[in-house]
Amino acid sequence: MTITTVGLDADDTLWHNETIFRLTHKRFVELLSDFADETTLEARLAEVEKRNLRLYGYGVKGFTLSMVETAMELTDGAVSTRVIREILAVGREMLSEPVEPLPGVEGALHALSKRYRLVLITKGDLLHQEQKLAASGLGDLFQAVEIVSEKDADTYVRVFNRHGSGPEQAAMAGNSMRSDILPALAAGAYAALVPYPLIWAHEAADAPTGDPRFAELASIADLPAWVDGLNG
Amino acid sequence: MTITTVGLDADDTLWHNETIFRLTHKRFVELLSDFADETTLEARLAEVEKRNLRLYGYGVKGFTLSMVETAMELTDGAVSTRVIREILAVGREMLSEPVEPLPGVEGALHALSKRYRLVLITKGDLLHQEQKLAASGLGDLFQAVEIVSEKDADTYVRVFNRHGSGPEQAAMAGNSMRSDILPALAAGAYAALVPYPLIWAHEAADAPTGDPRFAELASIADLPAWVDGLNG
Numbered sequence: 001m002t003i004t005t006v007g008l009d010a011d012d013t014l015w016h017n018e019t020i021f022r023l024t025h026k027r028f029v030e031l032l033s034d035f036a037d038e039t040t041l042e043a044r045l046a047e048v049e050k051r052n053l054r055l056y057g058y059g060v061k062g063f064t065l066s067m068v069e070t071a072m073e074l075t076d077g078a079v080s081t082r083v084i085r086e087i088l089a090v091g092r093e094m095l096s097e098p099v100e101p102l103p104g105v106e107g108a109l110h111a112l113s114k115r116y117r118l119v120l121i122t123k124g125d126l127l128h129q130e131q132k133l134a135a136s137g138l139g140d141l142f143q144a145v146e147i148v149s150e151k152d153a154d155t156y157v158r159v160f161n162r163h164g165s166g167p168e169q170a171a172m173a174g175n176s177m178r179s180d181i182l183p184a185l186a187a188g189a190y191a192a193l194v195p196y197p198l199i200w201a202h203e204a205a206d207a208p209t210g211d212p213r214f215a216e217l218a219s220i221a222d223l224p225a226w227v228d229g230l231n232g
Numbered sequence: 233m234t235i236t237t238v239g240l241d242a243d244d245t246l247w248h249n250e251t252i253f254r255l256t257h258k259r260f261v262e263l264l265s266d267f268a269d270e271t272t273l274e275a276r277l278a279e280v281e282k283r284n285l286r287l288y289g290y291g292v293k294g295f296t297l298s299m300v301e302t303a304m305e306l307t308d309g310a311v312s313t314r315v316i317r318e319i320l321a322v323g324r325e326m327l328s329e330p331v332e333p334l335p336g337v338e339g340a341l342h343a344l345s346k347r348y349r350l351v352l353i354t355k356g357d358l359l360h361q362e363q364k365l366a367a368s369g370l371g372d373l374f375q376a377v378e379i380v381s382e383k384d385a386d387t388y389v390r391v392f393n394r395h396g397s398g399p400e401q402a403a404m405a406g407n408s409m410r411s412d413i414l415p416a417l418a419a420g421a422y423a424a425l426v427p428y429p430l431i432w433a434h435e436a437a438d439a440p441t442g443d444p445r446f447a448e449l450a451s452i453a454d455l456p457a458w459v460d461g462l463n464g
Contacts, residue, residue, distance in 0.1 A: 052324075055324055055327045055328060056293060056327075056359070057357070057358065057359030057360075061288060061293040061294055061297060061357075062293055064297060065293060065296060065297065065320065065323065068300060068316070068320060069317075069320050072313055072316060072317050072320070075313075077312070077313035077314060077317065078313070079313060080309070081304055081307075081309035081310070081311060081313070081316075082309060084300070084304060084313075084316060085301075085304050085309065088297065088300060088301050088304070091297070092284075092287055095287045095288075096287060125289070125293075125357075125358070126289065126357070126358045126379060126380075126381050127288070127289030127381040128289075130381050147358060148358075149358050149359040149362050
């Protein structure tokens with residue numbers, strides 16, 4: 001048996017996430033349209049997010065704080081408190097957004113869970129990710145859930161050693177080349193890219209060339225057959 | 233061998249936390265002193281925090297968002313944006329506060345780590361707790377770190393099964409009756425209260441009466457002898 005364990009990313013692999021962030025960005029741009037155009041606003045927000053990433057990490061709470069900070073900085077404090085209250089409300093809405101599995105996810109996970117150990121491996125706010133998994137109804141299909149602050153090769157080695165039989169016998173699937181694919185391959189695991197139409201600029205990266213352990217799938221529905229194929 | 237595994241709380245058990253929150257509260261009260269007195273401000277902040285706990289969970293990021301929201305609500309939007317910027321800055325300072333082990337912690341952990349598996353079990357923001365552990369220099373003494381969204385009996389059963397030989401062979405130590413002691417006892421583990429001079433109101437609870445698996449220690453320095461005594 002080559003593969004015993006399958007790791008799955010959560011946001012934009014099992015359910016929408018970037019779509020919700022994009023809608024929030026749009027709302028943010030509207031709220032501040034008296035002060036600057038979309039390009040300027042997006043550039044400043046990206047700058048503040050990047051500066052805060054080391055302190056805030058990933059997730060909605062840090063993103064909300066960065067939106068408030070950007071509004072303050074960009075308007076030099078002239079923004080109305082009504083706008084700040086709106087930003088806080090938008091952040092809370094993101095945290096209570098309903099969670100709907102993406103097409104093909106439930107079928108793929110049911111098929112995989114019959115033959116492999118499934119491990120959810122995701123970044124973001126601890127409580128929020130747990131709540132999304134519970135709301136998705138997919139929680140029982142996973143043997144383990146690992147919410148991590150960073151996805152690097154060490155993370156995958158640690159997680160696949162803890163919950164599986166090591167990275168060499170594991171496959172990772174997700175939508176981010178930078179977080180799900182490249183570090184999983186570097187850890188010695190197999191990896192399948194399941195593209196999502198949108199990608200956060202921070203997560204973009206080039207595909208590996210000529211790595212036989214890598215595949216790009218058209219849909220998560222193709223994942224069970226690909227993993228089965230690795231086992232010959 | 234009765235005890236194989238010792239779980240340790242982090243905030244206010246291994247290093248200061250509530251002290252930093254109290255200083256931030258004081259700063260918050262000063263910043264808004266034109267609008268209300270300390271009692272009113274503290275009551276409103278507690279109310280907002282409680283309302284947001286379900287969405288934000290524990291940690292500095294959610295606390296910062298709650299401070300901003302309280303400032304908005306309480307002043308009906310009349311607060312200056314300078315004050316909001318100050319609140320954001322105070323939140324970032326909390327996240328980059330240096331971490332110093334409390335007196336007796338290093339000696340106790342070194343002694344315990346020679347004879348037991350040590351597991352850190354803590355609530356709060358994932359990234360921030362990892363950063364505090366790294367900054368404390370205590371990381372290498374722990375065999376596992378579990379950052380959890382809630383500390384209930386199920387949490388202790390799961391963690392002590394995963395990293396030890398079950399709750400019956402584990403002892404938990406921490407400063408919070410509500411989070412560290414009562415649920416660990418309910419899980420079937422032993423538990424020692426290591427009081428910290430300050431306690432967040434949300435964490436207060438009565439001591440268990442007549443439970444032979446419970447002890448209240450004067451200092452964490454007494455923890456190794458207490459655990460050894462359980463095996464003795």
